[in-house]
Amino acid sequence: MTYRRADVASSSGWRWGVVLLTAVVGCGRETQAPAPVQDPMEALEQETLHQPPPAGCTEITLGELENGIELSPVRYGQQPTYRGEFSNLGDPAVADSAYIRLDVNTALGLHDLANGGTNLFSCEQCVYGYQDAGASTAKTFVAESGKLFVASKVSPQQTAGAIANVLLRESVAAPPLRVPYTGTAPVEGGECRWIRFAKWSTIRPGGCDPREGALTTIPPNHTCVADDTVGSDGTLEESLGTKTQGQACTYTPAASEDQLASTDCAPGYACSSAYNDTRQCLATCDFMAADPGCPTGTVCGVYGLCIEQSVMEPIGYLFDPALIGETCSVNWAEFCGVEGARGVCVDLTRSGHGTCYRYARARSECGAGEELGYVSYPLANGGVDNTSGWCYPDGL
Template sequence: MAVAGCAVETPAPAPEQAALESLEQQTQQLTPPAGCTEITMGALANGIQTTPVKYGAQPTYLGTFSAFGDPAVADTANIRLDVNTAPGLHDLASGGANLFTCEQCVFGYQDAGTAGQKLFVADTGSLLLALKVSPQQTVGALSNVTLRESVNAPPLSAPYRGSAVVPGGECKWIRFATWNTVRAGGCDPRQGSPTANLPGLSCVATDYLADDGTLEQATGTKTQGEACTYTPAPTSSGLATTDCAQGFACTDLFTEARQCLATCDPMAAVPGCPSGTVCGVYGLCIEQSVLEPIGFAFDPALIGETCSLGFAEFCGTEGARGACVDLAGTGHGTCLRYARARSDCGAGEELGFIGYPLSGGGYDRTTGWCYADGL
C-alpha cells in the first residue's frame, strides 16, 4: 500500500456557504435607513417542520423576528417564495411591498394575533436563494432588508391578499439573516429532480401534491400492493428503511397494514403508475376505487370542460389532471388544471388551492389550480 503526502487539507466551503459569507461581509458596514429600527430574524421552518404541519399554497417559511412590540407576544416572520423561484439573488423591491404581486415576499406581524397586530412588508433589500433541495427545502439569506408598516389592500378576497405601505408608518431593518429549511434525507419527489430517482432510495412525498419529500432506503424487491416492513430511522440524521424496491414507498396511508406503492409525480405528463392505478395524493399510485370511499371525488370532465359535480379533487386524465371548481355558483364546476406555482398560471390567471385539513389543526394547500382572475 502506498501513501502519498501527509498534510491535512482544509476542505473548501460549500458553494452556498461561500455565497452566504460573501453577502454577509457586504452588509457589515451598513447602517439602518433613517427612522428604521434594526431587528434580527430567528430560525425558520418549512411546512412539515412546524407543529402542526402547515403547508402553504406556495412555499412559506415560518419563524419569528426579535421582539419589537410587546415582548410577551411573538413577532412572526414569514418568507414566501414561488415554487419556481430559482437559486440566485433576488431584488425584493420588485414586489412593490405588495403581498399580492411579490414572487419573493418577506413580511411579518408585530404582536401577532392581538388587537394591536401590525403588518410589516419588505419594500427593499436582497433575498439570496443559495441552495434549493426542493421548493420547501432551501438555504438562503436576507440582506439590507427594509420592512415598512403596511395594511391589507385590494384584492382582499383572493388567495393572495394585497398590501400597501402606511405613509409615515414604522420601519424595521434587517442587516443580514439566514435560513435553512433543509432536513436530513430531504428530497424533491418531482419527476426529473436530482433526488427523485437515486439508486437504492425512494423519495417519498410529505405533502399532497408531492413537491417535498424524504428519502427512504429501499432494500428489498417488493412492488405494487405487496405487504412491507417499515423500519424508522435509527437516528435523527439517518434514513428509514423498507423492504420495497427502489421507487416504492412502504405506506399505511390507505390501508391499515403497510403496502408498497409506486411513487409518482401527479404533475408529470407521464406519471408512470402501474396499470389500473392513478397518481393520487402524496404522489402515490393507487386505485381510484380506493380513493373514492375515503372522500376523494373523480369527475370525467377534461381540462376546461364543465363537470357533472360542483367540486371534485380529480378531473381530466393521467398527465392532464385538474380539479372541478364551481367559481360561478352554478352547481357544476369547471375542470381547472392543476398547478404548483403562481408562475405556472397564464396571463390573467391566478392560483387557487384546495385546503386539506390535517390532524392537530394543520393544513396542506399545495394542490393548486389556475383560474381566470376577476371571477
C-alpha cells in the same frame, strides 16, 4: 375522509369556503490579476457589515426558520412558506412572527425584494412579519426593498440562503382582500424595521424532491417519498426489499434525526398507509408529469402514490370524466381530466356544475389573467396542507 375545501380569488369579493471582473490591457499596462472569488453570501454579509440602519428604522434580527413539515402541527402553505420569529420588534411578551415566502419556481441566485412593491399579493419572493402577532396591537411589516439570495435548493420547500439590507415597512391590508393571496400597502409615514443580514436553511437530513425532472438525484436503493399532497417535498427512505405494488410491507422508522426510515419495498415504492389501515407498497409518481408511470389499473393520487381509483373514491376522493376546460357533471371533484393532464372541478359561478381547472404547483405556472387557487387538506392535530394548486381565470 376529511373535508377538503378550495380557496380562490374573486374580483366580486366572493370566496368559496375558504458579478464584474475586468482586465485592463494595452497602452503598456499589464493585465490585472483576477480578484479572488468570494462566496455570494459572504459578499452580501460584508456589504452590510458596517452599514447603518436607514434613518428612522429600528434594526431587528431573524430567528431560525422552518418549513411546513418542520412545524407542529404540520402546515404547508399555498407556496413554500418558511416561518419563524423576529426579535426586537414589539412587546417582548408577545411573539413576532416572521415569514419568507417563495414561488415554487424561485431560481437559485439573487432576487430584488423591491419587485414586490410592498404588496403580499404581487411579490414572488416575500419577506414579512407581524409585530405582536394575534394581539390587538398587532402590526404588519412587509419588505419594501432588500436582497434575497437562494444559495441551494433541494426542493421548493427545502432551500438555504440569505437576506440582506431588508427594509420592512409598516403595512395594512389592501385589495385584493378575499383571495388566497391578500394584498398589502405601506402606511404613509408608518414605522419601519431593518434587517442587516440573516441566513436561513430549511434543508433537512434525507430531504429530497419527488417531482419528475428534479435536480436532486435519488441514491441507489432509496425512494423519495412525498410529504405533501402535491408531491413537491419529500424525504428519502431506504428501500431494502423487493416487494412491489400492493404487497403488504414493513416500515421501520428512523432511529435518529440523522438517519433514514427503511422499508422492505423495492426502490421506487413507498410503504404507505395513506389509503388503507395497513401498509402496502405503492409505486411513487408525479401526477403533474406527462406520464406519471403508474402500474396498469392505477392512477397517480395524492402524495404522489399510485393506487386504484376504486380505492380512492369510497374514502372521499372524487373523480369526474371532464377534461381540462370542460364542464364537470358535479360542482366539486378533486380529480378531473386524465393521467398526465389532471385538474380539479370547481364551481366558481355557482351554476351547480364545476369547470375542470388544470392543476399547477406555482403561481408562476399560471398564465396572464389567471390566479392560483388551492385545495385545502386538513391534517391530523390541526395541521393543514394547501400545496395542491390549480389555475383559474381571475375575476370569476
